[in-house]
Amino acid sequence: MTDPSEASEGVSRRGLLGLALGAGAAGIALGAGAGAAAGVAVGRSREREGAASAYAFFGEHQAGITTPVQQHLHFASFDMMARTDRDDLISLLQDWSYAASRMTQGLEVSATGAVLGSPQAPPDDTGEALGLPAAGLTITIGFGPTLFELDGTDRYGIAAQRPDGLRKLPAFLGDDLDPGASNGDLCIQACADDPQVAVHAIRNLSRIAFGRATIRWSQLGFGRTSKTTAAQATPRNLFGFKDGTANILSDDAAALDEYVWAAASDSPAWLAGGSYLVARKIGMIIESWDRVRLAEQDAIIGRDKGEGAPLSGGDEFTEPDFARTDAAGTPLISATSHVRLAHPEFNGGIRILRRGYNFVDGNTDLGRLDAGLFFLSYQRSPEQFVTLQRALSTDTMNEYIRHIGSGIWAIPPGAIAGSFVGAGLFA
Amino acid sequence: MTDPSEASEGVSRRGLLGLALGAGAAGIALGAGAGAAAGVAVGRSREREGAASAYAFFGEHQAGITTPVQQHLHFASFDMMARTDRDDLISLLQDWSYAASRMTQGLEVSATGAVLGSPQAPPDDTGEALGLPAAGLTITIGFGPTLFELDGTDRYGIAAQRPDGLRKLPAFLGDDLDPGASNGDLCIQACADDPQVAVHAIRNLSRIAFGRATIRWSQLGFGRTSKTTAAQATPRNLFGFKDGTANILSDDAAALDEYVWAAASDSPAWLAGGSYLVARKIGMIIESWDRVRLAEQDAIIGRDKGEGAPLSGGDEFTEPDFARTDAAGTPLISATSHVRLAHPEFNGGIRILRRGYNFVDGNTDLGRLDAGLFFLSYQRSPEQFVTLQRALSTDTMNEYIRHIGSGIWAIPPGAIAGSFVGAGLFA
Incomplete structure (x- = not known):
C-alpha cells in the first residue's frame, strides 16, 4: 500500500470511476453530465437545512472565487506521490474534474455511485452525502x-x-x-453550505487520488x-x-x-x-x-x-x-x-x-x-x-x-x- | 494566571457578568431574562442560513436531550481547578445557567454584552455571535x-x-x-444549527469558568x-x-x-x-x-x-x-x-x-x-x-x-x- 506502483495498479484494477482515464473518454462523460442526473436512481434530492443552490463547475473562471461565500470549508493540500509521471498528473486532474463536475450538481462521483454498482466491488462513492442537495458546493483546484x-x-x-x-x-x-x-503540490478548496457535503467532496477526491497524490494537510472552517x-x-x-x-x-x-x-x-x-x-x-x-x-x-x-x-x-x-x-x-x-x-x-x-x-x-x-x-x-x-x-x-x-x-x-x-x-x- | 486564587480574584474584579454570584442575585437576573431581550441595543437579530428556533433553557428536563437534533455540536469537558471549593462550584453553575439562559434565547451572556459595557473594561461577551439568531442553541450541563x-x-x-x-x-x-x-469533572454539550453559535457558547462558558474550571478536552461535530x-x-x-x-x-x-x-x-x-x-x-x-x-x-x-x-x-x-x-x-x-x-x-x-x-x-x-x-x-x-x-x-x-x-x-x-x-x- 506504500508502494506507489502497487497503489497505482490498485486504482486501475478497481476501475474507480468506471471510465477510461484518457481525455477523450472523460470528455464524453463530462458532456453527458447534466443529462446523467436524471438517470441516478438514488439521487441527492432530499431537503436539508441550508441553501440548495448548485453552481456550475465549468466556465470562464473556476467556481469558489467570486461565488457567494458558503458557510463551510474543507480545504486540503496534496502532494504527488513518488514515482508518479506526467500521465498520472493529467489523469488525476481529469478524474478530479469529472467527479467535481458531478458532486457540485448534487450527484455522486460516478453514475453507479454508492449503491448502484456491483455488490461485489467497493462502491465508487462513499455515500455520506446520499440524500443531500448540492448545498452550493464549489470545488476549486490549485497548483503549488x-x-x-x-x-x-x-x-x-x-x-x-x-x-x-x-x-x-x-x-x-x-x-x-x-x-x-x-505548502503542497496541489490544493482543493471545497466550500458548501453543509459541512457534510464539503467533507464528502474532499474525502472522495482524496480517494480518487489514491496512488497518485495524498493529503499533506487539511483544514475545516465555518x-x-x-x-x-x-x-x-x-x-x-x-x-x-x-x-x-x-x-x-x-x-x-x-x-x-x-x-x-x-x-x-x-x-x-x-x-x-x-x-x-x-x-x-x-x-x-x-x-x-x-x-x-x-x-x-x-x-x-x-x-x-x-x-x-x-x-x-x-x-x-x-x-x-x-x-x-x-x-x-x-x-x-x-x-x-x-x-x-x-x-x-x-x-x-x-x-x-x-x-x-x-x-x-x-x-x-x-x-x-x-x-x-x-x-x-x-x-x-x-x-x-x-x-x-x-x-x-x-x-x-x-x-x-x-x-x-x-x-x-x-x-x-x-x-x-x-x-x-x-x-x-x-x- | 496559573494561581487559582489570583485568577478567582480576577473574575470578581472584572465583574464578569455584572452580577453578584449568590443564588439570589442570579435568580433576579434570570427572572428578567425574557424581558431583557428588548433592552439589548445590539441584538442578535439578523437572518442567517439555518433554523432561527429558540428553545427554553428552563424546564422539567434540560434541553438538548429530546430537542430536535441540531446540525452542529461543540462539546467540552471541564476539570475544576485546584483549590476551588463548594462555593466556587455553586457560583460556576449559577453563572453558567445564567449565561446559558440568555444565549439560548439569542442574547449575549450579559445585558452589556460585547459592546454596551464600559469602554475601559473587557467586554462580557466575546461578540462573534452578534447579529446571529439563537439558531436552536441548547446547552446541556453534566457532572462526572x-x-x-x-x-x-x-x-x-x-x-x-x-x-x-x-x-x-x-x-x-x-x-x-x-x-x-x-472523562472530566463537568461537561457541556452545545448544539446549534450554526456552528458559530455553538462555538460562541462554549468559548464564553469557558471564559466564565475562568479561575474555577478549565477545558480538559473538546470536540466539534457536524x-x-x-x-x-x-x-x-x-x-x-x-x-x-x-x-x-x-x-x-x-x-x-x-x-x-x-x-x-x-x-x-x-x-x-x-x-x-x-x-x-x-x-x-x-x-x-x-x-x-x-x-x-x-x-x-x-x-x-x-x-x-x-x-x-x-x-x-x-x-x-x-x-x-x-x-x-x-x-x-x-x-x-x-x-x-x-x-x-x-x-x-x-x-x-x-x-x-x-x-x-x-x-x-x-x-x-x-x-x-x-x-x-x-x-x-x-x-x-x-x-x-x-x-x-x-x-x-x-x-x-x-x-x-x-x-x-x-x-x-x-x-x-x-x-x-x-x-x-x-x-x-x-x-
Missing part, C-alpha cells in the same frame, strides 16, 4: 510551486511553464509556520469571514469584529480584472483567467484578546466592535477618514490600526479578494481553544499579498495572532465542458 | 464521577450524593482511549447522526449508512420514561428527571472501510446502504426479521451484524437515546482523514450503555472502528426559572 519543480527536478515536464511569481512565500515577521500546515456579494451580511471573525467589509465583490468586474484575475499580459497563457490563492492559517490568542478592554480592541482594529464603523465616524460602509483627529490633534484612527495599515491608501494601492473562514481545532493542553482565522485570498499576483502582509508588520493586532500555516497555489481558469482544470498547462 | 470524589477526596461535599452507577466506564474490548479525550423526531430525515454517518433509524423519539413518553429519564425510584432525588450521558469518540478507519465491497458493507451493518432497509426485506422502518433465511438456510441478517447485536431482541431489551455527530479533525501524517463518529447517548442508567457496548463485542464493524475517547456524566434535571442546573445537589 513544487508541482512545477521539486528540488530542481521537473517531474511532470512543466517547469518551464511555472509563473515567475509562483514561489514559496517569503518569511514574514512573526511567522511560526508548521510544515504540517503549509462561519465565512468575508462576503462576495452586497446581499451577504458582513460576518464576524473570532475576535468578535466584522470582517471583510471592504472585500472585492463579485459584481465589481473592473476590480476583479485589476486585482483578481490573472491576465495574458502578465502571466503564462495557461493561467489567463485564473488567479493566485494564498492560504494562511492564523492562530488567534483569543483568551488574551478577550482580556483587552473594548476601547483598546476598537483602537487596534480601527473600527467599532458593534457596527464595524471606522473610528473616524459614520457607519460600516463609510470610507475611513484617516486625517480626522480629536480636539487634541490625535488621529481618531491610529496609525498602527489594522484598518489603516490594510487600506489601499497606505498599503500601496493593493486590494485582494478574501474568502477566509473561522476555525476551532479543539483545545490546547492548557485548556485554551485552538482557534483562529483560516485566511484565504485570491489575487492577480502573489506580490499583492506579499506587499499587503509586509504593510501589516507594525499592526498592533499582531500581538494577538500568529501565522501557523502558509501556502500559495496558482489557480487555473475554469475548464470548458468536456475538458479538465489545468488542461491548458499540458496543451 | 470525579466531581463527586477525586482520589478519595470529597472536594465539594457531595461525595455522599454520587449515584451508584456514576463511575468511570469499564474497559471494553478494543478500547484505545486517549486521556486527552476522556451532520447529526441521529434524529429525535419522526419529521427529521435519518442522517448518514461517515460509513455512508443511515444512522439512528430506531432511535427513541421525543414524542415517545413511555420509552423516555423507561429508558432515558432517571427516576426517584432508582436514583438520588437530585437527579430525578435527569439522565446519564455517555460520550464515546469513535475513530473510523474510513480508507479501509471504503475498500470493502458493497455486499460486505451491507452484511456488516445488516441493512442496505441505499435505503437503510434491514437485509430481511422491507423499507427503512420495517422491523428486522432475524429468523428469515435464504434458500440455503443462511440468515439474511448475519448473527454478527451491527443491527442484530444492537437490537433489543438480542442485547437484553436495552434502548438508549442517541445524539451523536460526525467529526473530521484534519488528517493523520499518512494523509488519512482523522474522522469518525462522536457518539453521545442518554440513558436512565449507565448500565444500559455498558450492556449494549458489551453486546457489540463480536460486531464485525469493530474491525473498522476504534474507541479513542470516553466519558460519562450525570445530567441533572432542568432548572426552574430563577434557579440553576444542579441546584438540587446542593439543597
Whole structure:
C-alpha cells in the first residue's frame, strides 16, 4: 500500500470511476453530465437545512472565487506521490474534474455511485452525502510551486511553464509556520453550505487520488469571514469584529480584472483567467484578546466592535477618514490600526479578494481553544499579498495572532465542458 | 494566571457578568431574562442560513436531550481547578445557567454584552455571535464521577450524593482511549444549527469558568447522526449508512420514561428527571472501510446502504426479521451484524437515546482523514450503555472502528426559572 506502483495498479484494477482515464473518454462523460442526473436512481434530492443552490463547475473562471461565500470549508493540500509521471498528473486532474463536475450538481462521483454498482466491488462513492442537495458546493483546484519543480527536478515536464511569481512565500515577521500546515503540490478548496457535503467532496477526491497524490494537510472552517456579494451580511471573525467589509465583490468586474484575475499580459497563457490563492492559517490568542478592554480592541482594529464603523465616524460602509483627529490633534484612527495599515491608501494601492473562514481545532493542553482565522485570498499576483502582509508588520493586532500555516497555489481558469482544470498547462 | 486564587480574584474584579454570584442575585437576573431581550441595543437579530428556533433553557428536563437534533455540536469537558471549593462550584453553575439562559434565547451572556459595557473594561461577551439568531442553541450541563470524589477526596461535599452507577466506564474490548479525550469533572454539550453559535457558547462558558474550571478536552461535530423526531430525515454517518433509524423519539413518553429519564425510584432525588450521558469518540478507519465491497458493507451493518432497509426485506422502518433465511438456510441478517447485536431482541431489551455527530479533525501524517463518529447517548442508567457496548463485542464493524475517547456524566434535571442546573445537589 506504500508502494506507489502497487497503489497505482490498485486504482486501475478497481476501475474507480468506471471510465477510461484518457481525455477523450472523460470528455464524453463530462458532456453527458447534466443529462446523467436524471438517470441516478438514488439521487441527492432530499431537503436539508441550508441553501440548495448548485453552481456550475465549468466556465470562464473556476467556481469558489467570486461565488457567494458558503458557510463551510474543507480545504486540503496534496502532494504527488513518488514515482508518479506526467500521465498520472493529467489523469488525476481529469478524474478530479469529472467527479467535481458531478458532486457540485448534487450527484455522486460516478453514475453507479454508492449503491448502484456491483455488490461485489467497493462502491465508487462513499455515500455520506446520499440524500443531500448540492448545498452550493464549489470545488476549486490549485497548483503549488513544487508541482512545477521539486528540488530542481521537473517531474511532470512543466517547469518551464511555472509563473515567475509562483514561489514559496517569503518569511514574514512573526511567522511560526508548521510544515504540517503549509505548502503542497496541489490544493482543493471545497466550500458548501453543509459541512457534510464539503467533507464528502474532499474525502472522495482524496480517494480518487489514491496512488497518485495524498493529503499533506487539511483544514475545516465555518462561519465565512468575508462576503462576495452586497446581499451577504458582513460576518464576524473570532475576535468578535466584522470582517471583510471592504472585500472585492463579485459584481465589481473592473476590480476583479485589476486585482483578481490573472491576465495574458502578465502571466503564462495557461493561467489567463485564473488567479493566485494564498492560504494562511492564523492562530488567534483569543483568551488574551478577550482580556483587552473594548476601547483598546476598537483602537487596534480601527473600527467599532458593534457596527464595524471606522473610528473616524459614520457607519460600516463609510470610507475611513484617516486625517480626522480629536480636539487634541490625535488621529481618531491610529496609525498602527489594522484598518489603516490594510487600506489601499497606505498599503500601496493593493486590494485582494478574501474568502477566509473561522476555525476551532479543539483545545490546547492548557485548556485554551485552538482557534483562529483560516485566511484565504485570491489575487492577480502573489506580490499583492506579499506587499499587503509586509504593510501589516507594525499592526498592533499582531500581538494577538500568529501565522501557523502558509501556502500559495496558482489557480487555473475554469475548464470548458468536456475538458479538465489545468488542461491548458499540458496543451 | 496559573494561581487559582489570583485568577478567582480576577473574575470578581472584572465583574464578569455584572452580577453578584449568590443564588439570589442570579435568580433576579434570570427572572428578567425574557424581558431583557428588548433592552439589548445590539441584538442578535439578523437572518442567517439555518433554523432561527429558540428553545427554553428552563424546564422539567434540560434541553438538548429530546430537542430536535441540531446540525452542529461543540462539546467540552471541564476539570475544576485546584483549590476551588463548594462555593466556587455553586457560583460556576449559577453563572453558567445564567449565561446559558440568555444565549439560548439569542442574547449575549450579559445585558452589556460585547459592546454596551464600559469602554475601559473587557467586554462580557466575546461578540462573534452578534447579529446571529439563537439558531436552536441548547446547552446541556453534566457532572462526572470525579466531581463527586477525586482520589478519595470529597472536594465539594457531595461525595455522599454520587449515584451508584456514576463511575468511570469499564474497559471494553478494543478500547484505545486517549486521556486527552476522556472523562472530566463537568461537561457541556452545545448544539446549534450554526456552528458559530455553538462555538460562541462554549468559548464564553469557558471564559466564565475562568479561575474555577478549565477545558480538559473538546470536540466539534457536524451532520447529526441521529434524529429525535419522526419529521427529521435519518442522517448518514461517515460509513455512508443511515444512522439512528430506531432511535427513541421525543414524542415517545413511555420509552423516555423507561429508558432515558432517571427516576426517584432508582436514583438520588437530585437527579430525578435527569439522565446519564455517555460520550464515546469513535475513530473510523474510513480508507479501509471504503475498500470493502458493497455486499460486505451491507452484511456488516445488516441493512442496505441505499435505503437503510434491514437485509430481511422491507423499507427503512420495517422491523428486522432475524429468523428469515435464504434458500440455503443462511440468515439474511448475519448473527454478527451491527443491527442484530444492537437490537433489543438480542442485547437484553436495552434502548438508549442517541445524539451523536460526525467529526473530521484534519488528517493523520499518512494523509488519512482523522474522522469518525462522536457518539453521545442518554440513558436512565449507565448500565444500559455498558450492556449494549458489551453486546457489540463480536460486531464485525469493530474491525473498522476504534474507541479513542470516553466519558460519562450525570445530567441533572432542568432548572426552574430563577434557579440553576444542579441546584438540587446542593439543597
